[in-house]
Amino acid sequence: MGEARRFTGDVAELEIEAGNVMQLFRKLGERFPELAPVLEDGFAVAIDGEMFEDSLLQPIKPDAEVILVPKIAGG
Amino acid sequence: MPDDIKLDKELKVVGHRNVRPDGMDKVTGRAKYGADLILPGMLYGRVLRSPHAHAKIKSIDTSAAEALPGVKAVVTGKDFPDQPKSKPPYGPMIQDAWDATRNIIAREKVFYDGHCVAAVAATSDSIAKQALKLIKVDYQILPHVIDPIEAMQPDAPILHEDQFTLGVEGATKPSNVFRIMKAAKGDVDKGFAEADLIIERDFKTKAVHQGYIEPHACVGNASEDGNVEVWTSTQGHFVSRNQLANLLGLPVGKIRLTSSEIGGGFGGKIPMYGEPLAVRLSQKANRPVKIVMTRDETFRSTGPTSGSHVWMKIGVKNDGRIVAADAKLYYEAGAFKGAGIAAAIGCMFSEYDLENIRIEGYDIVSNRPKVAAYRAPGVPMAAFAVEGVINQIAKKLKIDPVDIRLKNAAKQGTVNVSGIKYGPIGFIELLEKVKAHPHYNTKLEKNQGRGFAAGYWMHAGGMSCASVNIQDDGTVTLIEGNPDIGGSRASMAAMAAEELGIPFEKVRPIIADTSSLGFTFLTAGSRTTYATGMAVVEATRHAIKICCERAAAVWGVTPEQVKWEDGHAKPASANVGDFAPLSLSELAKKAPMMGGPIAGHSEINATGQGPAIGGHLVDVEVDPETGFVKLLRFTVFQDVGRAISPDYVEGQLQGGAIQGLGWALNEEYIYNDKGQLVNAGFLDYRMPVASDVPMIGTVLIEEPNPNHPYGVRGVGETPIVPPQAAVANAVENAIGIQMSELPMSPPKILRAIAADRLKAAE
Amino acid sequence: MSRHHISTTINGDSAEFLCDTDESLLDCIRNELHMTGTKEGCGTGDCGACSVLLDGRLVCSCLVLGVEAAGKKIDTIEGMAQGDKLHPLQRNFLEHAALQCGICTPGFLIAARALLEKNPNPTETEVRFWLAGNLCRCTGYDKIVRAVMATAAELRG
Ligand code: FES
Ligand code: FES
Numbered sequence: 001m002g003e004a005r006r007f008t009g010d011v012a013e014l015e016i017e018a019g020n021v022m023q024l025f026r027k028l029g030e031r032f033p034e035l036a037p038v039l040e041d042g043f044a045v046a047i048d049g050e051m052f053e054d055s056l057l058q059p060i061k062p063d064a065e066v067i068l069v070p071k072i073a074g075g
Numbered sequence: 076m077p078d079d080i081k082l083d084k085e086l087k088v089v090g091h092r093n094v095r096p097d098g099m100d101k102v103t104g105r106a107k108y109g110a111d112l113i114l115p116g117m118l119y120g121r122v123l124r125s126p127h128a129h130a131k132i133k134s135i136d137t138s139a140a141e142a143l144p145g146v147k148a149v150v151t152g153k154d155f156p157d158q159p160k161s162k163p164p165y166g167p168m169i170q171d172a173w174d175a176t177r178n179i180i181a182r183e184k185v186f187y188d189g190h191c192v193a194a195v196a197a198t199s200d201s202i203a204k205q206a207l208k209l210i211k212v213d214y215q216i217l218p219h220v221i222d223p224i225e226a227m228q229p230d231a232p233i234l235h236e237d238q239f240t241l242g243v244e245g246a247t248k249p250s251n252v253f254r255i256m257k258a259a260k261g262d263v264d265k266g267f268a269e270a271d272l273i274i275e276r277d278f279k280t281k282a283v284h285q286g287y288i289e290p291h292a293c294v295g296n297a298s299e300d301g302n303v304e305v306w307t308s309t310q311g312h313f314v315s316r317n318q319l320a321n322l323l324g325l326p327v328g329k330i331r332l333t334s335s336e337i338g339g340g341f342g343g344k345i346p347m348y349g350e351p352l353a354v355r356l357s358q359k360a361n362r363p364v365k366i367v368m369t370r371d372e373t374f375r376s377t378g379p380t381s382g383s384h385v386w387m388k389i390g391v392k393n394d395g396r397i398v399a400a401d402a403k404l405y406y407e408a409g410a411f412k413g414a415g416i417a418a419a420i421g422c423m424f425s426e427y428d429l430e431n432i433r434i435e436g437y438d439i440v441s442n443r444p445k446v447a448a449y450r451a452p453g454v455p456m457a458a459f460a461v462e463g464v465i466n467q468i469a470k471k472l473k474i475d476p477v478d479i480r481l482k483n484a485a486k487q488g489t490v491n492v493s494g495i496k497y498g499p500i501g502f503i504e505l506l507e508k509v510k511a512h513p514h515y516n517t518k519l520e521k522n523q524g525r526g527f528a529a530g531y532w533m534h535a536g537g538m539s540c541a542s543v544n545i546q547d548d549g550t551v552t553l554i555e556g557n558p559d560i561g562g563s564r565a566s567m568a569a570m571a572a573e574e575l576g577i578p579f580e581k582v583r584p585i586i587a588d589t590s591s592l593g594f595t596f597l598t599a600g601s602r603t604t605y606a607t608g609m610a611v612v613e614a615t616r617h618a619i620k621i622c623c624e625r626a627a628a629v630w631g632v633t634p635e636q637v638k639w640e641d642g643h644a645k646p647a648s649a650n651v652g653d654f655a656p657l658s659l660s661e662l663a664k665k666a667p668m669m670g671g672p673i674a675g676h677s678e679i680n681a682t683g684q685g686p687a688i689g690g691h692l693v694d695v696e697v698d699p700e701t702g703f704v705k706l707l708r709f710t711v712f713q714d715v716g717r718a719i720s721p722d723y724v725e726g727q728l729q730g731g732a733i734q735g736l737g738w739a740l741n742e743e744y745i746y747n748d749k750g751q752l753v754n755a756g757f758l759d760y761r762m763p764v765a766s767d768v769p770m771i772g773t774v775l776i777e778e779p780n781p782n783h784p785y786g787v788r789g790v791g792e793t794p795i796v797p798p799q800a801a802v803a804n805a806v807e808n809a810i811g812i813q814m815s816e817l818p819m820s821p822p823k824i825l826r827a828i829a830a831d832r833l834k835a836a837e
Numbered sequence: 838m839s840r841h842h843i844s845t846t847i848n849g850d851s852a853e854f855l856c857d858t859d860e861s862l863l864d865c866i867r868n869e870l871h872m873t874g875t876k877e878g879c880g881t882g883d884c885g886a887c888s889v890l891l892d893g894r895l896v897c898s899c900l901v902l903g904v905e906a907a908g909k910k911i912d913t914i915e916g917m918a919q920g921d922k923l924h925p926l927q928r929n930f931l932e933h934a935a936l937q938c939g940i941c942t943p944g945f946l947i948a949a950r951a952l953l954e955k956n957p958n959p960t961e962t963e964v965r966f967w968l969a970g971n972l973c974r975c976t977g978y979d980k981i982v983r984a985v986m987a988t989a990a991e992l993r994g
Pocket of ligand 2: 288338339935936937938939940941942972973974975976
């Protein structure tokens with residue numbers, strides 16, 4: 001989880017049950033209250049290697065690997 | 076939508092060299108840029124700027140200025156509502172309104188030479204200038220710091236007393252380091268333990284400016300009912316509108332921003348500078364106010380890119396395979412937090428397939444203008460170090476510089492440090508094209524050298540809207556919301572025309588103001604042709620769907636039995652019946668009697684953007700007597716996914732390459748000991764001119780992005796990533812010394828040659 | 838401070854404006870005559886965006902005073918096309934995609950026209966050195982130089 005580890009007490013990997021990105025963020029936020037306020041604005045997710053930004057409704061398949069990636073803006 | 080990618084079909088408009096729809100206005104002087112709007116009763120605004128790098132503002136007396144005949148309004152920081160300071164924890168993107176309002180106009184302190192402290196509006200420009208001289212500011216000068224490493228020292232002057240470094244446990248002393256960002260993959264220490272060769276080096280780059288030829292310019296026009304109109308040269312009028320509402324405490328819906336034609340931006344026209352001042356002055360004076368920056372102001376007070384220090388360590392096996400990469404990035408953010416370290420971390424090693432990576436990035440404030448994006452913000456400085464060290468490794472191991480990259484190249488399935496797994500990407504194909512290119516095989520003469528470097532950018536998606544109106548003669552108005560900096564209107568029109576099956580000239584693309592279309596994110600990050608292009612295709616398909624429904628009603632069949640082909644509705648198969656095709660203009664003409672106008676629209680939040688990798692091949696000649704580097708040949712290779720408008724794709728690659736050349740050889744911000752910028756003009760901040768450069772070859776690799784209907788990746792950012800390193804590697808090839816500091820100006824090269832000779836003599 | 842009354846000729850038409858003693862010709866053309874095709878990139882003679890012809894001579898209008906234009910002939914970008922017929926340079930700039938943002942384009946067109954009137958058969962190097970006073974940050978100059986060379990060839994027939 002790279003950058004997100006700052007908010008998770010260094011937890012780097014965990015299993016969470018979630019059907020879409022919004023549910024995932026809600027559950028992560030419950031587990032790590034520090035992370036909650038920055039999730040939506042600060043992070044995109046890579047679901048099985050594919051990037052999704054601002055996509056709260058993006059479905060997540062069971063057993064998918066989801067990585068939190070810092071959002072970045074360009075020039 | 077992406078499931079019916081049209082890549083095999085013969086394209087009639089997309090990928091062809093169409094003359095851009097806005098071109099005529101631009102070659103005749105008719106096009107209206109930021110400074111070109113003249114309104115009745117308009118006032119001229121001017122800004123008073125700090126001559127000090129760091130000072131407390133004890134008081135500002137504007138009374139004499141206000142008393143000057145012709146002066147209609149004066150504003151200082153007090154005229155703007157203060158904003159709450161955002162608090163940790165911070166997300167990776169920092170939007171701090173406390174910082175933003177202070178960058179636009181100083182409140183307690185000035186943080187850099189050029190910082191705005193007051194603004195006036197007067198009936199003429201010369202009265203406005205006189206009025207500035209009458210404003211008395213009482214400063215208490217404070218010690219300043221500019222270099223990021225110096226700013227990190229414990230005894231450095233502190234810019235923000237309440238800033239404690241994030242990422243450091245229990246920090247008790249305020250610091251100029253805003254935060255430390257980290258990313259890692261694999262086990263770097265184990266990787267180094269297995270390495271046959273390890274190279275470790277320090278690199279330094281100076282702040283450089285985007286150098287757009289049009290200075291910032293805007294007109295603010297507030298009316299008594301609270302409505303606000305703004306005309307401005309910006310890369311994102313929707314984003315600016317929202318920020319403006321916030322900074323001025325106005326409802327978003329009351330503000331309308333129109334983006335003028337924009338005379339270059341490269342990231343530098345994302346932030347706002349004059350707009351809030353012009354609006355506030357206009358509110359006070361009840362007249363429109365225009366603010367146009369001078370070139371001096373553009374250099375001194377708008378965001379350059381970060382100066383940087385980078386430490387880099389790479390370990391390889393004897394066959395050239397990289398087994399570990401470790402880096403520390405120290406970037407200047409300018410007066411307020413937010414240097415491009417996240418992008419650098421995400422991109423710097425990402426064209427390679429590496430197992431073990433560790434990166435630490437420091438975001439450091441110092442007394443210079445707040446940095447702004449500059450094409451692939453943050454990445455070139457890191458790439459300069461990565462590609463320089465790889466060049467050294469190739470030399471030590473006697474491996475061809477392209478071969479060593481082939482050995483480590485990312486491919487489909489590679490996972491980068493951020494965890495992104497790649498779909499198809501064309502890096503290997505690109506490297507093979509480099510080797511086969513005549514440039515690569517041209518013989519070099521004495522004092523000449525050849526360098527190669529690669530670079531990566533990940534691109535952006537985001538929100539975009541588009542509308543397509545079919546007019547009753549079958550011509551089309553296409554409405555989108557991205558300011559067009561480099562010909563994007565041509566690409567939008569091309570995609571709409573391709574979908575509709577009509578000639579390019581029948582589509583007129585228009586860029587809507589913020590009240591005429593839904594929110595559309597910035598023209599930045601090379602997202603426009605990708606994300607807004609998707610919205611355009613979707614909106615066009617929506618209009619086509621309506622056309623097919625109308626044809627179905629005429630023929631008494633179901634809409635599924637109608638297909639759209641070559642600008643006509645046709646029966647989907649022979650079984651449907653024998654109906655003569657209906658053209659777009661026939662359907663459009665009948666529209667009023669068949670349910671009303673035909674229009675399509677789309678509102679999306681695009682995702683699924685694909686990265687783009689580029690490689691630059693450079694030949695130089697170094698004069699050992701003067702240290703002057705002459706550019707001989709330059710060829711840019713890039714995986715562009717799909718070039719919708721090849722002319723403008725080539726133009727992006729050529730322009731980026733030459734900006735990178737300036738960054739490599741000449742350009743830098745030079746400060747005196749008071750922290751004042753001493754080269755705030757084009758004479759002393761010397762950008763490349765036509766006689767400095769040869770023709771720039773371009774080789775487009777087209778590995779389509781499967782997530783875009785035409786395979787677009789985006790092109791504008793990547794070309795600024797490799798050139799600095801490519802030029803440095805060419806210089807190394809010519810003189811045998813890997814330069815580790817930009818710019819590689821003649822005195823630096825001479826010094827390096829002399830030091831090398833001295834070393835050899837010892 | 839009283840203003841000066843200046844009579845001049847712009848693109849073949851007589852024109853008059855009032856200006857301050859220290860006002861540049863560029864400001865007069867833009868702010869007094871409202872002809873905004875001539876651009877300001879620097880105001881110090883370093884970018885060429887403000888190029889105009891003054892009695893047939895290529896100048897940076899930001900370095901000329903408005904009062905100096907009295908009785909002279911000024912040619913600006915607005916006068917380059919003849920009716921709806923583009924000057925070959927304008928057409929070739931479009932066809933060769935020699936502009937991206939286009940802010941530098943009026944200056945380049947005026948400067949290139951001055952070159953071709955002097956030297957109908959310039960080498961690439963001559964084109965590059967003649968245009969070295971015009972900055973373009975978008976294109977890397979490649980397509981601009983090509984468009985000028987192509988126009989020269991076309992005009993030579
Ligand atoms: S504006 Fe006159 S040379 Fe730049
Ligand atoms: S096209 Fe933008 S400066 Fe030349």
